[in-house]
Amino acid sequence: MAPSSDSWVSPFSNCFDLSGFFSRTRRKCSAAKLGMRELVKFADLGFEDVNGTVITTRSFIAQQRDVATRFMRAFIRGMHRYRNDKEYSKRVLGKYGKITEMVLGMEVVLPNGKVMRTKAVPNSAAGPNFNYLFMGAEGTLGIITEATLRISPLPEARRFAGLLFSDLPAAMNAARLIMRRGLRPAFMRISDELETTYFHKREGSQMILMFDGFSELCDVELSEALAVAGSLGARELGEAPSRQWWEQKRFSIAFPSSTHPLFGVPTPGHIRISGCIDSAGTFDYLVKVQRGLGEITREMQMFLGAHFSHFYPTGGMIYPTFVAEVKKGPECARAYEEVWRRGIELSHNLGGTINHHHGIGLNLGKFMHLELGEAGMETFSKIKRAMDPNNIMNPGKLGL
Numbered sequence: 204m205a206p207s208s209d210s211w212v213s214p215f216s217n218c219f220d221l222s223g224f225f226s227r228t229r230r231k232c233s234a235a236k237l238g239m240r241e242l243v244k245f246a247d248l249g250f251e252d253v254n255g256t257v258i259t260t261r262s263f264i265a266q267q268r269d270v271a272t273r274f275m276r277a278f279i280r281g282m283h284r285y286r287n288d289k290e291y292s293k294r295v296l297g298k299y300g301k302i303t304e305m306v307l308g309m310e311v312v313l314p315n316g317k318v319m320r321t322k323a324v325p326n327s328a329a330g331p332n333f334n335y336l337f338m339g340a341e342g343t344l345g346i347i348t349e350a351t352l353r354i355s356p357l358p359e360a361r362r363f364a365g366l367l368f369s370d371l372p373a374a375m376n377a378a379r380l381i382m383r384r385g386l387r388p389a390f391m392r393i394s395d396e397l398e399t400t401y402f403h404k405r406e407g408s409q410m411i412l413m414f415d416g417f418s419e420l421c422d423v424e425l426s427e428a429l430a431v432a433g434s435l436g437a438r439e440l441g442e443a444p445s446r447q448w449w450e451q452k453r454f455s456i457a458f459p460s461s462t463h464p465l466f467g468v469p470t471p472g473h474i475r476i477s478g479c480i481d482s483a484g485t486f487d488y489l490v491k492v493q494r495g496l497g498e499i500t501r502e503m504q505m506f507l508g509a510h511f512s513h514f515y516p517t518g519g520m521i522y523p524t525f526v527a528e529v530k531k532g533p534e535c536a537r538a539y540e541e542v543w544r545r546g547i548e549l550s551h552n553l554g555g556t557i558n559h560h561h562g563i564g565l566n567l568g569k570f571m572h573l574e575l576g577e578a579g580m581e582t583f584s585k586i587k588r589a590m591d592p593n594n595i596m597n598p599g600k601l602g603l
Contacts, residue, residue: 270348301513301560302352303338310349311337314591323351336586341562342597344590358415361389362425363449365440366410366432371395372490373435374408375511379486380431381412382516386424388412391514392448395493398508403444410437411445473528476539480546483513483520484555495549496523503527503542513559520559547573563601571602 264271308323321333337345368374374393381391391412394402399409410432414424429439469475482492493509500507509523525542529535543566547557551573558567558574572580580602587594587603594603 273349303335305352305354306334306338306350307353308351309334309337309347311345311347313345314593314596318348319345339562341564341600343587343600343603344596346596358389358417360418360421361413361415362421363413363442363445364411364425364429365442365444366412366429366437367399367405367440368408368410368432368435368437371408371493373437374410375486375490377410377432377435377437378511378514378519380435381428382514384427384431386414386428388424388428388514389415390449390512393511395509395511397497397506398510401508409440409444411448413445413449469528472531474531474535475526475528476535477524477526478539478543479522479524479561480543480550481520481522481559481561482550482555482557483518483559484550484553485518488553488555489519489521492521492550492553492555493523495553496525496546499542499545499549500525500527503538505542543567565599568600568602 307325308321311319311321313319319333337347366374366377368377371393378391378393381388391410394409396406396408399405399407403409412428414421414428416424432439480496484492489511496509497507505525505527507523507525509521511519511521513520523546525546527538527542529538547567547570550557551570556574557563557570563571571583575583583601584603
């Protein structure tokens with residue numbers, strides 16, 4: 204697409220993004236007004252993530268046939284692999300890192316139409332790593348059309364375990380000691396007290412984890428993790444809770460059944476609002492922000508349940524979901540905006556990042572000054588103006 208001030212480019216993703224809950228339909232409508240057509244509607248293909256739609260124009264396909272062909276080839280191969288080998292699809296978890304940690308190199312189409320490539324090497328000291336300039340920029344600086352990723356061999360063995368702690372601080376302390384011990388679970392997931400009660404029917408704070416790799420390593424890591432948990436008074440639940448989550452609930456748990464009382468049909472004249480104020484920080488931060496968000500939502504007569512599913516040697520992320528039934532009308536939007544504002548400000552004031560993996564988009568753009576500070580936001584804006592003077596790349600995202 205030629206860079207001009209009367210056109211803009213907005214990449215689409217099938218990522219489940221709660222922070223864009225109110226804007227997903229608007230994006231699709233905006234694309235339709237520009238004459239775009241639906242290329243792929245994921246809901247029609249029978250996949251769990253039904254929020255994604257790939258949209259393009261006939262002229263783009265005609266002018267960029269190679270790009271469109273490579274995208275569709277990758278898409279079809281990916282969906283085929285997902286349908287035929289879900290175990291493989293489930294492996295991108297704690298041990299293997301976020302997708303940003305797997306990228307070695309990429310091809311990017313810049314706002315001026317030029318194509319830039321970064322070398323797919325393990326590491327480099329030849330200037331800044333430009334991969335990180337584009338990852339997380341949400342399409343505001345360029346469109347990633349190709350990526351080279353690090354892959355890992357399929358594991359020889361897996362070891363599952365479920366644990367029940369007296370409360371969240373005890374479970375979080377166990378996670379800290381496990382990570383500081385140098386153990387690397389393929390996944391480790393903690394539910395706070397409310398999620399443990401409502402979804403797991405237990406009292407306390409539940410942890411499930413799994414180690415994979417070659418058998419001897421799995422046995423040693425699991426033994427060490429259980430020893431850490433035992434020293435903190437945890438009760439072993441066997442492998443069933445962990446294995447069941449891995450094999451049956453890995454995807455469905457993100458979209459709770461409408462038969463659950465928290466997510467069922469609202470009473471007449473009301474509407475259910477929900478969102479996830481995910482953030483990341485140190486281990487002590489995670490407990491503090493969960494407690495703080497609990498106070499905010501109780502004050503606003505909302506339910507809040509949280510889990511913690513991405514861990515690092517120095518901390519982790521929190522995935523807190525709020526749910527409320529609000530009377531239809533202006534109060535609905537006010538309540539939604541208020542809980543987001545108070546939650547983001549709490550995360551920032553406690554020293555955490557305002558978002559871990561859902562992204563900023565439009566809804567959270569107004570909080571980017573908290574994350575980057577005055578100098579950081581000024582620097583980011585200068586980079587944007589230098590690379591995209593006509594502001595055609597996803598205008599309005601990330602607070603730009």
